[in-house]
Amino acid sequence: MNSVLFGRGTWPEARRIADVLRKETIGGALLLAGALIALVWANSPWSDGYHALLGYRIGPAALHLDLPLATWAADGLLAIFFFVAGLELKREFVAGDLRDPRRAAVPVVAAAGGVIVPALCYTVVNLGGALRGWAIPTATDIAFALAVLAVIGRYLPTALRTFLLTLAVVDDLFAIVIIAVFYTAGLSVLPLLGALVPLGLFTLLVQRRVRSWWLLLPLAFAAWALVHASGVHATVAGVLLGFAVPVLRRDGDAGPGLAEHFEHRFRPLSAGFAVPVFALMSAGVTIGGLDGLGAALSDPVAIGVVLGLVVGKPIGITLATWLTARFTRAKIDAGLAWVDVLGLSVLGGIGFTVSLLIGELAFGAGSDRDGHVKVAVLAGSLAAAVLATALLRFRNRTYRRLHEQEQVDADGDGVPDVYQR
Numbered sequence: 001m002n003s004v005l006f007g008r009g010t011w012p013e014a015r016r017i018a019d020v021l022r023k024e025t026i027g028g029a030l031l032l033a034g035a036l037i038a039l040v041w042a043n044s045p046w047s048d049g050y051h052a053l054l055g056y057r058i059g060p061a062a063l064h065l066d067l068p069l070a071t072w073a074a075d076g077l078l079a080i081f082f083f084v085a086g087l088e089l090k091r092e093f094v095a096g097d098l099r100d101p102r103r104a105a106v107p108v109v110a111a112a113g114g115v116i117v118p119a120l121c122y123t124v125v126n127l128g129g130a131l132r133g134w135a136i137p138t139a140t141d142i143a144f145a146l147a148v149l150a151v152i153g154r155y156l157p158t159a160l161r162t163f164l165l166t167l168a169v170v171d172d173l174f175a176i177v178i179i180a181v182f183y184t185a186g187l188s189v190l191p192l193l194g195a196l197v198p199l200g201l202f203t204l205l206v207q208r209r210v211r212s213w214w215l216l217l218p219l220a221f222a223a224w225a226l227v228h229a230s231g232v233h234a235t236v237a238g239v240l241l242g243f244a245v246p247v248l249r250r251d252g253d254a255g256p257g258l259a260e261h262f263e264h265r266f267r268p269l270s271a272g273f274a275v276p277v278f279a280l281m282s283a284g285v286t287i288g289g290l291d292g293l294g295a296a297l298s299d300p301v302a303i304g305v306v307l308g309l310v311v312g313k314p315i316g317i318t319l320a321t322w323l324t325a326r327f328t329r330a331k332i333d334a335g336l337a338w339v340d341v342l343g344l345s346v347l348g349g350i351g352f353t354v355s356l357l358i359g360e361l362a363f364g365a366g367s368d369r370d371g372h373v374k375v376a377v378l379a380g381s382l383a384a385a386v387l388a389t390a391l392l393r394f395r396n397r398t399y400r401r402l403h404e405q406e407q408v409d410a411d412g413d414g415v416p417d418v419y420q421r
Contacts (some may be wrong), residue, residue: 009103034283107170138355305355
């Protein structure tokens with residue numbers, strides 16, 4: 001095991017992470033805009049129009065895909081989000097710094113802690129009650145978190161940003177496993193087996209480095225539609241398709257690998273359109289004044305969600321990271337301290353996109369309890385953002401100094417000196 005936690009890694013990886021974070025930060029701003037529009041619209045005199053939009057059905061009825069727009073957003077657009085997550089996860093572990101199990105251990109264990117402890121917090125509050133929502137506070141929304149970082153943490157060191165991004169990516173993997181295993185209401189085996197055909201053909205083509213959209217997109221849609229028909233949540237198809245794409249280039253290939261090519265094409269679509277539109281379709285809960293807000297937050301389900309996000313996430317991530325360091329005798333990198341890990345862990349309590357999705361799967365979209373979940377996710381995420389702001393602002397002078405060190409390029413070769421030592 002490495003003796004240093006939160007080392008900088010390599011310059012190519014740092015540059016790639018910076019590019020990813022830049023795109024996700026813009027997506028985070030659009031996500032917040034979509035959520036704000038939904039909240040204002042749902043609580044305005046024109047709220048009937050908002051709910052009519054959610055219920056508007058579109059799609060081929062012959063294929064049983066005449067679905068409400070809200071379902072298209074949750075099942076269709078989020079499949080793009082999880083496709084990109086699948087690409088990112090595979091690339092991290094095949095070609096990124098995390099291909100080394102010693103470096104991968106910290107974010108993976110931290111992500112596991114950030115799933116287990118929030119779930120326990122929710123379960124304790126809801127013993128004998130609505131336990132089906134246990135997974136709601138387990139997700140970290142990287143776009144929302146990065147939107148907050150863009151305001152309060154512009155100088156956050158590269159190693160901490162990489163840790164946050166990797167933590168969120170692994171968190172997404174846990175989320176999709178949870179959705180597939182625990183939130184599949186009824187399983188139809190024939191469509192699920194049928195999905196293996198287009199998925200297999202898609203895999204065969206991408207392994208041969210075929211990039212033709214007119215071949216790949218119909219196969220991807222067919223796999224998605226069959227998984228949707230099987231009863232397994234359709235976003236699982238997105239992850240499987242992402243995992244099928246090869247990361248490494250073949251000898252003699254020019255340009256970026258296929259996974260990198262697809263990531264460049266689809267990340268802007270995911271961050272700039274799919275996730276913001278899902279926020280627009282999902283965040284519009286009718287609060288109904290202080291009485292309505294109080295009623296929502298007095299529900300044990302809402303209390304469990306807020307507790308899981310605000311308390312469970314920081315404890316789970318920080319404790320898991322500390323235990324990893326303790327058992328491997330690793331030291332935190334020079335200039336950093338455990339309060340920095342705590343600040344990032346609090347930021348990890350910003351759960352939005354996947355938390356809202358799991359809330360809908362657990363209690364049914366549009367139900368009263370689903371509305372309470374939305375209020376709780378918004379309240380918990382806002383509280384986590386405020387607390388993280390206080391912690392990270394406290395360390396801003398240190399972050400600025402480390403950031404300036406990471407920019408020094410005395411020999412002018414385009415690579416900061418700290419990556420060449």
